[in-house]
Amino acid sequence: MKQKQSRTCVVSVRFLPKEKQHLTERAVQQQTTVSELLRLNVLTQNDKSRHKSVPEVNRRLYFELGKISEQLQTIEPSTDSLTKLQNLLDEVRKELLGMNK
Known part of the structure; x- marks a missing residue:
């Protein structure tokens, strides 16, 4: 230890x-x-792999939004609206971890 x-x-x-x-x-x-x-x-x-401090709440929300995106695929057949919503969720998830900068 x-x-x-x-x-x-x-x-x-x-x-x-x-x-x-x-x-x-x-x-x-x-x-x-x-x-x-x-x-x-x-x-x-x-350090090229510079550590960025990401708040824990952002990490939790990132994973929860991923689960929601997966569940949407099982509830509704693939439609243009669903695809747009999943793309938006993906953008929000990336933003939470600072990946869109």
């Missing part, structure tokens, strides 16, 4: 009040702390 390491080093960084507010808002949107937001962005900056 991995032993949890304590973060003991502190790095001081100065921000303008509006920059700090922006960081705080982004952290809240991503359901994380400002420290974790900065850590993820700085430490993974050169």
Whole structure:
């Protein structure tokens, strides 16, 4: 079992009040702390598979919308309306995980 390491080093960084507010808002949107937001962005900056923080609610909704899309196929025969609805659901699902950017 991995032993949890304590973060003991502190790095001081100065921000303008509006920059700090922006960081705080982004952290809240991503359901994380400002420290974790900065850590993820700085430490993974050169990583081509850059980790993006996706809120857990977005992940859950992504899978639930996928289930709905599958159920629609069993309820109604394939029609143009159904295809449009499934395409829309797919777009929303991608947007939830930040895949449309």
